[in-house]
Amino acid sequence: MLEINEFKHDLLKWFDENQRQMPWRETKNPYYIWLSEVMLQQTQVNTVRPYYNAFIERFPTIEALSTTNEEDVLKYWEGLGYYSRVRNFHEAVKEVHNKYNGKVPDDPESFQSLKGVGPYTNAAVMSIVHNHPLPAVDGNVLRVWSRLTCNDADIAQPKTKKLFEKELQPFVETKSGDFNQAMMELGATICTPKKPICILCPVQKHCEAFAEGVVSELPVKKKKIKKKTIDYDVLYITNREGQILIRKRDTKLLNGMWEFPMFEQDTSIDAIEDELDSVITIENEPVIQTKHVFTHMTWNMKVYKAYMQKENIKPPYKWMNKNEKDTLSFSTSMTKIFTQMNQLL
DNA sequence: GAAGCGTGGCA
DNA sequence: TTGCCAAGCTT
Numbered sequence: 001m002l003e004i005n006e007f008k009h010d011l012l013k014w015f016d017e018n019q020r021q022m023p024w025r026e027t028k029n030p031y032y033i034w035l036s037e038v039m040l041q042q043t044q045v046n047t048v049r050p051y052y053n054a055f056i057e058r059f060p061t062i063e064a065l066s067t068t069n070e071e072d073v074l075k076y077w078e079g080l081g082y083y084s085r086v087r088n089f090h091e092a093v094k095e096v097h098n099k100y101n102g103k104v105p106d107d108p109e110s111f112q113s114l115k116g117v118g119p120y121t122n123a124a125v126m127s128i129v130h131n132h133p134l135p136a137v138d139g140n141v142l143r144v145w146s147r148l149t150c151n152d153a154d155i156a157q158p159k160t161k162k163l164f165e166k167e168l169q170p171f172v173e174t175k176s177g178d179f180n181q182a183m184m185e186l187g188a189t190i191c192t193p194k195k196p197i198c199i200l201c202p203v204q205k206h207c208e209a210f211a212e213g214v215v216s217e218l219p220v221k222k223k224k225i226k227k228k229t230i231d232y233d234v235l236y237i238t239n240r241e242g243q244i245l246i247r248k249r250d251t252k253l254l255n256g257m258w259e260f261p262m263f264e265q266d267t268s269i270d271a272i273e274d275e276l277d278s279v280i281t282i283e284n285e286p287v288i289q290t291k292h293v294f295t296h297m298t299w300n301m302k303v304y305k306a307y308m309q310k311e312n313i314k315p316p317y318k319w320m321n322k323n324e325k326d327t328l329s330f331s332t333s334m335t336k337i338f339t340q341m342n343q344l345l
Numbered sequence: 346g347a348a349g350c351g352t353g354g355c356a
Numbered sequence: 357t358t359g360c361c362a363a364g365c366t367t
Contacts, residue, residue, distance in 0.1 A: 037364095042362055044361090047352075047354090047362085048363090081350085081351025081352045083351080088366090115366095120364055138362090138363050139363075140363065158346070181363090194355090194356080224360095293351095293358095295349085296349060
């Protein structure tokens with residue numbers, strides 16, 4: 001079993017001397033720390049950096065974010081993915097504004113009750129800002145800890161995470177913020193998924209997997225099922241004024257994002273006209289064929305040019321002028337289509 | 346407890 | 357090209 005004080009000393013010394021600079025490490029403002037943790041969920045540091053800087057510049061305070069409508073906030077998340085994160089964060093910040101007098105709760109139970117704040121984000125923010133003794137167990141820590149303790153439990157299972165949280169509790173009684181960040185930093189830079197750099201590891205002498213020579217076999221992670229594929233016809237519909245027809249999604253996937261109307265490929269013209277409540281002219285051959293890959297599914301899309309003349313469009317549909325593209329939020333697949341169409345036309 | 350939820354980088 | 361991975365949460 002790991003000797004707590006020696007391990008912590010070695011890890012924290014390394015972290016103090018080697019941690020990477022990040023904009024959110026230059027503040028203890030709980031609103032900023034919280035935002036960074038939400039953006040960093042399932043997202044790499046270098047991807048987050050520009051989004052974080054733009055977001056806090058546009059919404060520097062809880063007050064500023066609370067008084068902005070969702071459409072404008074979503075624009076600052078465009079392209080970052082997992083869009084429910086920003087809806088939950090927006091709602092949670094408004095709750096802080098209204099119920100907590102604009103001050104982020106400093107007790108873990110209140111904080112984790114906010115939308116989008118789970119065990120990890122709670123532990124991370126509460127430990128970094130207030131040194132609350134909570135272990136922040138993310139993907140990095142699951143991997144690092146499975147190696148340090150030479151544990152071959154499936155890290156994809158929730159009970160493994162619970163076990164690790166329990167085992168790590170004694171390590172976060174003091175300096176929990178630095179300890180949690182150091183464990184994640186170690187996982188991100190040294191104890192990486194592939195080709196970990198054990199030769200540079202500050203806690204190599206504490207690592208049971210290294211001692212056993214099985215570092216490359218850990219962690220054990222059950223593989224996910226194969227993803228589905230859906231074929232879509234995407235319609236790039238213009239009218240006499242040169243506007244483009246778009247619609248706002250009301251679905252779990254990409255909820256609230258705008259898109260060009262799209263239909264599964266066996267959908268009949270009649271059904272499409274019924275949905276659009278208008279006659280429509282669609283070209284016979286697609287102008288673009290493209291693929292968009294999500295974590296859990298793939299879209300194969302054929303894009304057709306089409307023409308439609310209809311004055312009274314009702315939500316979720318909308319005629320968009322081309323210069324409006326910069327004010328509305330589109331998923332990355334739609335932005336790519338928009339760019340390609342502009343090059344063709 | 347398992348599945349759904351985005352995107353970009355990398356081998 | 358394909359699959360895996362990245363500071364998770366919700367249902």
